[in-house]
Amino acid sequence: MPSPQMPPLATSAIDPTAVRPPIDDAIIERTAPARVRARLEALKEEGFALLLDVGAADYPNRKPRFDVVYHLLKLSPAAASVAQIGSPQRYRLLCGVPEDDATVPTVSDLWKSADWAEREIFDLFGIQFSGHPDLRRIQMPVHWEGYPLRKDYPLRGPAREKAPRPDFALKSNIVSGTPPTGKTAQALAEQVMQARKEHGDGA
Amino acid sequence: MIGGISAMPLEPEVISRDGNAMVLSMGPQHPSTHGVLQIMLEIEGETVTKAEPEIGYLHTGIEKSAENLFWTQAQTVIERMDYLAPESNSLCYCLAVEKLLGLTDAIPRRAQQIRVLVAELTRIASHCVWLGTHGIDLGALSIFFYCFDLRENILDLQEAAGGARMHPNYVRIGGLNGDLPDGFLPKLDALIEKLPGRMRELRALLQKNPIFQDRTIDVGIVTPQEAIDWSLTGPNLRASGIAYDVRKAFPYTGYEQYQFEVPTRAEGDAYARFLVRLDEIDQSLRIVEQVRAALVAGPVMLDDAKVAPPPKETIAISMEALIHHFKIVSEGFRVPPGDVYQPVESPRGELAYYVVSDGNNKPYRVRTRPPSLYNLQALKGMAPGNLIADLVVMIGSLDPVFGEVDR
Numbered sequence: 001m002p003s004p005q006m007p008p009l010a011t012s013a014i015d016p017t018a019v020r021p022p023i024d025d026a027i028i029e030r031t032a033p034a035r036v037r038a039r040l041e042a043l044k045e046e047g048f049a050l051l052l053d054v055g056a057a058d059y060p061n062r063k064p065r066f067d068v069v070y071h072l073l074k075l076s077p078a079a080a081s082v083a084q085i086g087s088p089q090r091y092r093l094l095c096g097v098p099e100d101d102a103t104v105p106t107v108s109d110l111w112k113s114a115d116w117a118e119r120e121i122f123d124l125f126g127i128q129f130s131g132h133p134d135l136r137r138i139q140m141p142v143h144w145e146g147y148p149l150r151k152d153y154p155l156r157g158p159a160r161e162k163a164p165r166p167d168f169a170l171k172s173n174i175v176s177g178t179p180p181t182g183k184t185a186q187a188l189a190e191q192v193m194q195a196r197k198e199h200g201d202g203a
Numbered sequence: 204m205i206g207g208i209s210a211m212p213l214e215p216e217v218i219s220r221d222g223n224a225m226v227l228s229m230g231p232q233h234p235s236t237h238g239v240l241q242i243m244l245e246i247e248g249e250t251v252t253k254a255e256p257e258i259g260y261l262h263t264g265i266e267k268s269a270e271n272l273f274w275t276q277a278q279t280v281i282e283r284m285d286y287l288a289p290e291s292n293s294l295c296y297c298l299a300v301e302k303l304l305g306l307t308d309a310i311p312r313r314a315q316q317i318r319v320l321v322a323e324l325t326r327i328a329s330h331c332v333w334l335g336t337h338g339i340d341l342g343a344l345s346i347f348f349y350c351f352d353l354r355e356n357i358l359d360l361q362e363a364a365g366g367a368r369m370h371p372n373y374v375r376i377g378g379l380n381g382d383l384p385d386g387f388l389p390k391l392d393a394l395i396e397k398l399p400g401r402m403r404e405l406r407a408l409l410q411k412n413p414i415f416q417d418r419t420i421d422v423g424i425v426t427p428q429e430a431i432d433w434s435l436t437g438p439n440l441r442a443s444g445i446a447y448d449v450r451k452a453f454p455y456t457g458y459e460q461y462q463f464e465v466p467t468r469a470e471g472d473a474y475a476r477f478l479v480r481l482d483e484i485d486q487s488l489r490i491v492e493q494v495r496a497a498l499v500a501g502p503v504m505l506d507d508a509k510v511a512p513p514p515k516e517t518i519a520i521s522m523e524a525l526i527h528h529f530k531i532v533s534e535g536f537r538v539p540p541g542d543v544y545q546p547v548e549s550p551r552g553e554l555a556y557y558v559v560s561d562g563n564n565k566p567y568r569v570r571t572r573p574p575s576l577y578n579l580q581a582l583k584g585m586a587p588g589n590l591i592a593d594l595v596v597m598i599g600s601l602d603p604v605f606g607e608v609d610r
Contacts, residue, residue: 013540113434
């Protein structure tokens with residue numbers, strides 16, 4: 001959501017992932033939901049055994065609208081020393097997902113760790129993972145409506161966005177005329193002295 | 204009704220019964236789940252047959268908030284993900300943004316050294332919290348006080364450097380918030396001197412303790428293949444014998460200049476994870492000592508008024524500095540479009556941000572690779588066939604931080 005003070009740039013990139021050559025050390029590849037599973041299976045065969053992360057991003061003005069991003073690392077279970085591991089290859093597979101058919105085949109059977117990552121994308125972006133054994137919300141409450149990380153989802157939630165922010169300045173003591181209740185230390189000391197006098201306490 | 208309170212009997216936590224099997228909800232109030240984790244357990248007697256962690260109790264929408272803040276402001280919420288190692292989060296995010304800005308090589312050397320210093324100190328502090336709470340989970344109460352006393356020394360240093368104990372927001376895009384204050388280095392030297400003795404005490408308390416060994420050895424074994432299948436990283440992966448450490452494999456902010464080892468263990472049980480973390484504290488201390496010895500003088504912030512706010516003292520005398528300051532505070536700076544995946548080795552494993560910029564003054568997308576989430580997920584594979592009491596050990600030995608799991 002662009003803020004009212006700062007209008008978005010006229011030249012704001014519609015697809016930021018495509019504007020310039022990669023600046024990190026991963027091999028980057030684009031694919032589509034129909035081919036993503038075959039690609040990931042092949043990559044796993046090639047030795048990219050560790051699925052680091054599955055993330056997503058929403059580009060409302062682009063077609064396809066969503067990206068599901070797989071980050072892979074070439075790591076072998078036999079690599080027991082730093083020298084053997086060296087600097088393993090990273091791989092980033094971006095899968096463009098159209099809005100009208102936001103479905104991607106699951107890879108939770110290839111990598112057990114994909115389970116929660118895919119649930120989180122379903123929860124926050126509304127992308128379905130076909131074949132997932134337990135596709136339900138993970139971060140948001142079960143009965144939540146809407147997908148919070150989509151760009152068209154209001155920041156403060158749909159119910160509260162309509163109401164204006166409370167004007168805290170109007171609630172201050174000075175504006176509402178409420179007398180201050182706090183006492184200064186000196187006033188308290190005087191009060192104690194007075195009470196002692198009245199009770200005839202010599203101390 | 205007695206005194207206005209309903210006298211209904213309390214609902215037992217039993218959800219269904221099927222022969223000997225029973226479904227039990229453990230947490231989120233169970234002490235070992237630290238208040239924010241619920242595990243739906245299927246048990247037969249005391250043996251767990253299935254464990255399904257339910258997360259999201261601490262979901263605060265940090266990734267969404269970050270999209271609505273300036274690049275610099277977003278750091279304040281991002282630091283609150285892993286609240287036990289805030290410097291790891293801010294360092295990782297700053298490195299990612301600096302890569303997008305093309306400023307990676309322009310960061311002053313002193314800033315890089317201090318970044319390593321605070322990152323390693325925060326690792327020691329984080330492992331201290333883990334060790335203390337893990338001990339409490341297993342009924343070893345004394346170690347908690349030893350660990351938190353040690354951690355307090357590090358928090359004092361964090362407070363001196365950044366101004367806050369928990370979320371100092373000290374690492375900034377382009378360098379650091381400010382140079383180390385007077386009196387920081389003597390305090391650091393005192394800590395460096397004190398720490399080896401303290402580590403001996405910590406080891407003496409638990410490492411050879413027969414009760415602790417009974418509770419942790421051969422509990423929650425993860426084989427190397429399983430560790431990779433569950434995408435474990437950090438100490439949990441290294442306790443299964445795979446020596447993958449981002450600091451060695453993909454050195455960042457000058458880690459290649461320091462000598463340290465990557466502790467590994469072959470056993471893959473809870474005791475191995477305990478030993479790996481203790482060894483990591485020793486290695487972190489080694490790095491801290493080396494940084495302390497090699498610390499150079501010089502600036503700690505990039506000299507580029509388009510990204511780094513000009514020093515406060517120049518604002519009163521230079522009109523240009525005032526304008527730059529005003530522009531950075533009121534509308535931030537713009538970052539060239541692109542995407543980047545930046546990993547660092549946080550105390551819990553490979554923490555990474557996949558940051559996308561569309562060329563505006565706010566991050567377009569900040570996707571976290573939360574190591575705790577993946578580490579905790581492995582509980583589904585570890586728990587079946589074990590006792591409920593061992594489940595407590597497994598949760599503790601995985602060291603999840605729920606600010607990061609739920610974000």
